[in-house]
Amino acid sequence: MIRTLPLAGAVALALAACTPTTDADVSRAEARPANAAPGACYARDLSPAVIETVTDQVLVTAAVRDAEGRVLSPAVYQTVTRQEIVQERQELWFETPCERDLTPDFVDSLQRALAARGLYTGPINGRMTQATRRAVRAYQAPRGLDSNIVSMETARALGLAAVERDAASG
Numbered sequence: 150m151i152r153t154l155p156l157a158g159a160v161a162l163a164l165a166a167c168t169p170t171t172d173a174d175v176s177r178a179e180a181r182p183a184n185a186a187p188g189a190c191y192a193r194d195l196s197p198a199v200i201e202t203v204t205d206q207v208l209v210t211a212a213v214r215d216a217e218g219r220v221l222s223p224a225v226y227q228t229v230t231r232q233e234i235v236q237e238r239q240e241l242w243f244e245t246p247c248e249r250d251l252t253p254d255f256v257d258s259l260q261r262a263l264a265a266r267g268l269y270t271g272p273i274n275g276r277m278t279q280a281t282r283r284a285v286r287a288y289q290a291p292r293g294l295d296s297n298i299v300s301m302e303t304a305r306a307l308g309l310a311a312v313e314r315d316a317a318s319g
Contacts (some may be wrong), residue, residue: 182242190247194296199236206230244301246310262307263288
């Protein structure tokens with residue numbers, strides 16, 4: 150079996166990976182996961198299915214050989230192409246800072262924290278720009294969250310949100 154990804158499909162997948170998430174791709178606030186903590190805010194990030202074009206060469210007619218093994222008539226193959234889902238569409242819920250907390254001061258601090266880690270080179274302007282979102286994704290993706298929306302885990306790790314203390318620890 151030969152697996153190929155046509156140029157158009159490869160370009161579409163590459164562009165999809167680079168395309169910034171828009172408000173249409175992400176949902177906040179009203180909808181919540183089943184295990185949502187009271188008063189917490191969540192984001193839902195959708196990743197599209199990954200589809201691959203599979204090309205098979207199917208034997209239609211076997212080769213015809215003479216008694217000495219010489220080919221009198223070569224084998225005939227037919228090319229069969231189909232689409233195969235490599236990875237299903239995924240819906241991911243995660244806790245985020247609430248909209249009221251995403252102030253210009255918060256975003257300014259986020260940009261500074263990402264810049265200090267070499268992930269953000271844009272202006273420190275307190276606006277959630279595409280460059281800021283790319284830096285957020287660059288920070289989160291190696292940590293298992295491939296999203297350009299700031300998670301609470303990221304906000305805490307960067308020192309931008311309070312770390313919850315265990316009641317037993319005092």
